[in-house]
Amino acid sequence: MAENDDLAEIIIGCKRGDASSFSQLVDMYARRCYGYFYRLTGSRDVSDDLLSELFVKLVERINTYKGGAFEGWLFRVASNVFHDYLRGKQRRERMLKAEKRQIESQAVGARQFDKEEIDRLQERLGKLDEDTREVIILRFYSQVSFKEIAAMRSEPIGTTLSKLHRGLKKLRELMEQKL
Amino acid sequence: MNGRGEQEFRELFEKFLDSKEAEQAIEDIRKGEQILIEHPAPEPDEQVVGNIKAEIAKAILRKKATAFRRRAYKAVAIAAAVILLIAVGVKLFEKGNGEPVRIVATSIIPKVVWESGHLADEDADLATLTAEVEEIESEILAVKFGENGGNGFTDLTELEVELEEINSSFWEG
Numbered sequence: 001m002a003e004n005d006d007l008a009e010i011i012i013g014c015k016r017g018d019a020s021s022f023s024q025l026v027d028m029y030a031r032r033c034y035g036y037f038y039r040l041t042g043s044r045d046v047s048d049d050l051l052s053e054l055f056v057k058l059v060e061r062i063n064t065y066k067g068g069a070f071e072g073w074l075f076r077v078a079s080n081v082f083h084d085y086l087r088g089k090q091r092r093e094r095m096l097k098a099e100k101r102q103i104e105s106q107a108v109g110a111r112q113f114d115k116e117e118i119d120r121l122q123e124r125l126g127k128l129d130e131d132t133r134e135v136i137i138l139r140f141y142s143q144v145s146f147k148e149i150a151a152m153r154s155e156p157i158g159t160t161l162s163k164l165h166r167g168l169k170k171l172r173e174l175m176e177q178k179l
Numbered sequence: 180m181n182g183r184g185e186q187e188f189r190e191l192f193e194k195f196l197d198s199k200e201a202e203q204a205i206e207d208i209r210k211g212e213q214i215l216i217e218h219p220a221p222e223p224d225e226q227v228v229g230n231i232k233a234e235i236a237k238a239i240l241r242k243k244a245t246a247f248r249r250r251a252y253k254a255v256a257i258a259a260a261v262i263l264l265i266a267v268g269v270k271l272f273e274k275g276n277g278e279p280v281r282i283v284a285t286s287i288i289p290k291v292v293w294e295s296g297h298l299a300d301e302d303a304d305l306a307t308l309t310a311e312v313e314e315i316e317s318e319i320l321a322v323k324f325g326e327n328g329g330n331g332f333t334d335l336t337e338l339e340v341e342l343e344e345i346n347s348s349f350w351e352g
Contacts (some may be wrong), residue, residue: 017243022235030228035220055231059238121218140215146187161191165204166344168211175214 014062018159026055031076036141040082042122054081075142077150078111079134124174132167135160185209315341 010028013021033054037047057077065073089113124135139149150157188208192201 005243017239019232019236019239022239024230026228026231026235030231031222034223038220039215044221048223051223051227052231052234054237056234058234059242119218121214136211136215140212143184146184146191157191158195161188161195165207168214169207172207172211 009071009173011062011070012064014058015065022055025058029074030055032141032146033074033141036078036137037082039122039125039137039141041085042126046085050078050081050085052076057081060148069144069148071142072144072148072152073146074142078142079152082134121175124171127174128167128170133171134166135163136167136171 007028010021010024014025027089028053034047034051037050037054038044041047041050055079058074061077075095125136128136135149135153138152144152146161147157150160156172185205188205189201196204207282241344
């Protein structure tokens, strides 16, 4: 309860445009949001950028938060930031495909870079489909109620529940497999 | 998965599955999430966090500057509107100093003529005017088609003068 009161005070400070309140918000949520971005992208550099973008966006949008679960609202913004990134990435990839020779050299470079960076879990997560992966990561890092996650994704609760269940089961099977 | 989360899952799964299957599903989720707990994601560098805080400070300044500009523009617009209102008010006040002008609306056509079904029959002057206008009209047409054999331009000027005379004498009564 005291934690909730503290958070409420911090949010009031943020709405007033107080930099130190935002700083406290960063300290509270940077790790979880970073984990969320990292597990979805597998890249530290991209996660750094997305985390920065998220918090700068919060400055612009904090006044649109009208109460309710703050984590739910925060991760909704985080999810939008991630999807904007994905759309931009897809655009860039389409542009790269137009220049065939360049794409080959760049793709090889990217693959080598990713390989060095990702851990075992990251590699296994990469074997799940994008949508399932996102449900698992959103649920784990946001810690918001499942009903809220279904609402955030605008899909029936049974669908989201089934994706999470099958996804986590599959992830466990993949993790148990030897390399 | 904490106690609250587990309870939520149990309630949800039991809507779709029987209790044994629901229990199995919860167990699958618990084990799956345990993998995520055992493999924590890397944390952001302190430098990255520091940079983010600096970015936030800049963004706050930008936001405040924008809000200030918006308020200033609004104040200027309101001031301009107030000045305009005052100016219009003063102008109206100046005009309003004299006696109010009384406007009387009346018809220049006599009531009998106005209500008559045959205007020319009811009013002798109007009958004369109608006859003269008709005559001039036929003369104009004759000039136009060159039937009268005269000088078109001079004839037209004469007709115009004649029309003027008729017009003024009619209104003089």
